[in-house]
Amino acid sequence: MLEKYVDTFVQQYNLITANSKVLIGVSGGPDSMALLHYLLARRDSWQLDLVVVTIDHGLRGEESEQDVDYVKAYCNQHRVPVENHYVDVKSFKQQHKCGTQEAARMLRYQVFSRLMVKHQAKYLALAHHSDDQTETVYMRITRGSQPEALAGIKQSRPFASGYIVRPFLSITKEMIEHYLEENGITPRRDPSNQEDTYTRNYFRLHILPHLKQVNPNLNQSIRYLTDNIEKDSDYLNEQAKLVSDSVLNYQNSPKQVTCSIIELKKHHPALQRRVFHLILNYLYDNLPSGLHYRHDQQFFDLLDSDRANMAIDLPKRLKMIKHYESLTIGFEQSASPYCYALNIPGVTAIPSDKNMIAEIIYNPTTLSSDQYTFYIPLKDNQVPAFYVRTRLPGDRIYLAGINGRKKLKSIFIDKKIPLHKREEWPILVDQYGEVFWVIGLIKKSFNQDLSSGQYIKLTYQPQKML
Incomplete structure (x- = not known):
């Protein structure tokens, strides 16, 4: 009966094609040994090139070594090559401050990834079954995961040089x-699977048996649920990608994403949330474990806030910043103070690949200037x-229109300059600290005749500042 169900499932989802190289993750336990036996029975008819991968996680001492020896002996008997590897879960767990199961999984998949590339395998076959799927779904429900996470374990997904497939x-x-x-196979059995220390084991031993009493077809119900959620999520993610392409602006240096809040809010909240997750996937190399559904709520709170300026911290120094109707999500940059003496005449390089060009001009015919050009009259x-x-704190600039000096803080507010840009904004001052130019924004007023004489002409060549 197993063969019939699995054959149908493999064909339905086109999980394994003929004439392919397949790595098989085998621990020696019941599930993986059944998968190995199943694929060996189809090796000739499907023209499969099989390679077994078995990993000692170093958690059960001599028993783990015996598991590896058992798998190697079985593979030798059935003439299938085997790769055996050791990973130090305990050291990795301490170094990376994570749980035993998480550390073991991360190291295991690192080995799988390397071997997929080494063998140029198309598939990595793993033995997860429908009970594993049901456990996963209920575990994710209790952890408050995203709705699409309830799609559970995928029967196929891209991985390394090919795909992970789960025929069972x-x-x-x-x-x-x-x-x-039926096939006379006596697998190795891990005694720790009967302990309820780990969350999955607790669900397996204590929760799911009660649920199956209420619904004996629980696994089948969960399978239909996960299939439907996966299809719905795929469609919504496609729509979210279209939205992201139309409203998001991606920047690489520094790596950040900006958009108009007004434009983003034209779309349904379900798409807004998925756009948020597309942003996170773009910015993070690996999504941190500290991300939580509460961050989704913070994202929506920021979009809906009446405050002009607002910032929210995300894991690993990622920040969401609202500035009026603009949203910026990027990693926090440490704004280092700087001070550069200008070469007059000459060119002075200042931060972010910008230059200040200084020239001495005599009796110019015109003093027309834009926001990045400034003429300063010289005395004698x-x-x-x-x-x-x-x-610096207390910086002010003289403006004739108000017959006095105005704080730079007020100028930044009037010009709606985002908070995170104010600390690195370039300011032109003289040797006494007098502010002459908040570059790109406002210039000092002069009381003398500007129609003739000698001037310093300053030209600022910036990248886009706002």
């Missing part, structure tokens, strides 16, 4: 045990020292 997702643990008995043809620096 359509069958139960009970069917596997019958299959082993003496060229004073000028500097470009970051702002």
Whole structure:
């Protein structure tokens, strides 16, 4: 019966094609030994090139070594090559501050990935079954995962040089045990699977038996649920990708994403949330374990907030920043103060690949300037020292229109400059600290005649500043 169900499942989802190289993850336990036996029975008819991978996690001492020896002996008997590897879960767990199961999984998949590339395998076959799927779904429900996480374990997904495939997702643990008995296979059994220390074991031993009393077809119900959720999620993610392409602006240096909050909120909240997750996947090399559904709520709180400026911290120094109707998500940059003396005449390089070009101009015919050009009159043809620096507390600039000096803080607020940009904004000052130019925003007013004489012409060549 097992063969019939699995054959149908493999064909339905096109999990394994003929004439392919397949790695098989085999621990020596019941599930993986049944999978190995199943694929060996189809090796000739499907023209499969099989390679077994068995891993000693170093958790059970001599018993783990015996598991590896058992798998190697079985593979030698059936003339299938085997790769055996050791991983130090205990050291990895301490170094990376994670749980035993998480550390073991990460190391195991690192080995799988390397061997997939080494053998140029198309498939990595793993023995997860429908009971594993049911356990996974209920575990994720209790942890408050995203709705699409309820799609559970995928029957196929891209991995390394090919795909991870799980041919047994359509069958139960009970069917596997019958299959082993029918074929005279005595697998290795891990005693720790009967301990409820780990969350999965607790669900397996204490929760699911009660649920199956209420619904004997629980595994089948969960399978239909996961299939439907996966299809719905695939469609919504396609729509979210279209939204992201139309409203998001991606930047690589520094790595960040910006968008108009008004444009994003034109779309359904379900798509907004998925766009948020597309952003996270773009910015993080690996999604941190600290991400939680509460961060989704913080994202929506930020979009809906009436505050003009708002910032929310995410794991690993990622920040969500709202500035009026603009949203920026990027990694926090440490703004280092700077101060550069200008070469007059000459070119001075300042942060972020920007230049200040200084020229001495005599009796110019015009003093027309834009926001990045500034003419400073000279007294007695003496060229004073000028500097470009970051702002200091109490900085003010003289403006004729208000007949006095205005705080730079107020100017930044008036110009709606985002908070995270103010600390690194370039300011032109003289040798006494007098502010002459908040570059790109506002210039000092002069009380003298500007129609003739000698000037310093400053030209600022920036990348986009706002």
